[in-house]
Amino acid sequence: MSCENFYRRIKKLIKVLILLAVIIPGCRSNTSAVRAVAMLPEVDSTLFDPQTFLCELSGRTVSESDARAIGQRYRPEERARARIIIARELRRIGLSPREHTYENGREVFYPAPGYYPGEGTARGVNLYAELPATMPTNDWIVIGGHYDTVLGTPGADDNASGVTAVLLVATELLRVPERRANLIFVFFDQEEVGLVGSDMFAQRLLDQGRNIITFHNIDMVGWDGDHDRDIVLMHGVSLVPPLDDRYMRLYTQAAQFLRTESGRDCRPGEILRSDTNRGEHITFEMHGIQAVTVIEEFAEEGDFNPYYHQLGDSCDRLDYSYLRLCADLVVAVVTRQLQ
Numbered sequence: 573m574s575c576e577n578f579y580r581r582i583k584k585l586i587k588v589l590i591l592l593a594v595i596i597p598g599c600r601s602n603t604s605a606v607r608a609v610a611m612l613p614e615v616d617s618t619l620f621d622p623q624t625f626l627c628e629l630s631g632r633t634v635s636e637s638d639a640r641a642i643g644q645r646y647r648p649e650e651r652a653r654a655r656i657i658i659a660r661e662l663r664r665i666g667l668s669p670r671e672h673t674y675e676n677g678r679e680v681f682y683p684a685p686g687y688y689p690g691e692g693t694a695r696g697v698n699l700y701a702e703l704p705a706t707m708p709t710n711d712w713i714v715i716g717g718h719y720d721t722v723l724g725t726p727g728a729d730d731n732a733s734g735v736t737a738v739l740l741v742a743t744e745l746l747r748v749p750e751r752r753a754n755l756i757f758v759f760f761d762q763e764e765v766g767l768v769g770s771d772m773f774a775q776r777l778l779d780q781g782r783n784i785i786t787f788h789n790i791d792m793v794g795w796d797g798d799h800d801r802d803i804v805l806m807h808g809v810s811l812v813p814p815l816d817d818r819y820m821r822l823y824t825q826a827a828q829f830l831r832t833e834s835g836r837d838c839r840p841g842e843i844l845r846s847d848t849n850r851g852e853h854i855t856f857e858m859h860g861i862q863a864v865t866v867i868e869e870f871a872e873e874g875d876f877n878p879y880y881h882q883l884g885d886s887c888d889r890l891d892y893s894y895l896r897l898c899a900d901l902v903v904a905v906v907t908r909q910l911q
């Protein structure tokens with residue numbers, strides 16, 4: 573069964589359950605089944621088409637000499653172009669994009685010629701949009717992914733896939749009628765040169781006095797070479813506060829919901845835990861914020877995108893059912909957190 577069929581089925585099921593809720597007094601508020609199904613709002617694919625967007629952001633593999641044609645997002649002008657494309661999609665789905673410009677004087681990792689004319693310090697722009705809660709609160713949930721690339725890659729999987737997933741998540745969470753926390757959707761600059769953008773953004777949120785409940789980072793969710801649909805949840809190592817199993821439980825429960833309710837093509841496999849600092853969850857954790865990275869199965873788990881950081885990381889090689897599945901998983905988790 574395709575994902576489209578799955579959504580049609582969910583829509584039909586929601587209608588039946590709403591009818592039951594009317595017939596059986598108290599059903600809607602007292603049964604977890606109703607609440608569980610209501611976790612996945614109906615998707616309007618006309619609002620945002622993941623594949624078209626991802627291919628625009630990451631370009632097409634044309635030649636190594638034509639950086640723009642491959643959609644590389646390394647130099648300042650390339651990253652500015654990426655922000656224009658992402659901001660346009662945010663507006664299209666009904667959110668207002670804003671820019672967070674920073675400069676911290678830190679030297680970036682591996683600055684190639686042209687990274688910044690005449691300097692190698694960290695100066696960049698995060699792009700974000702806020703979705704307020706439906707009741708007054710200073711609680712915030714952050715969902716994000718980086719939009720920059722290393723030099724010489726279209727960065728379709730790394731990380732146009734995560735950018736696309738964040739937009740998919742935003743599209744679906746906009747439809748949740750009651751939200752007990754504010755949401756921020758953010759696209760980080762300069763992940764590839766030292767996790768700079770996310771670090772600066774986390775600091776800014778705390779400076780503004782916001783109570784950040786969780787950061788869900790999405791980085792590389794377009795490759796599933798062995799088609800097992802396994803998804804990895806990365807936790808940081810040896811940082812304060814130590815993460816408990818809360819997020820593994822949350823994600824595992826959400827996966828179980830998707831597994832029982834979805835069709836074969838978009839049913840999740842295992843949720844695997846990986847304790848590693850290689851992701852932007854670590855910058856938030858270093859600021860004392862609970863954070864995880866959702867990522868495709870990678871080296872340690874036996875499946876690895878062979879085009880990682882290569883010219884071949886192009887949008888025609890990705891698995892869009894898997895990408896959607898990862899986005900659905902985050903939607904299911906955050907919807908539970910919003911209740």
Ligand SMILES: [Zn+2]
Pocket residue numbers: 718730731763791792
């Ligand atoms: Zn990445």
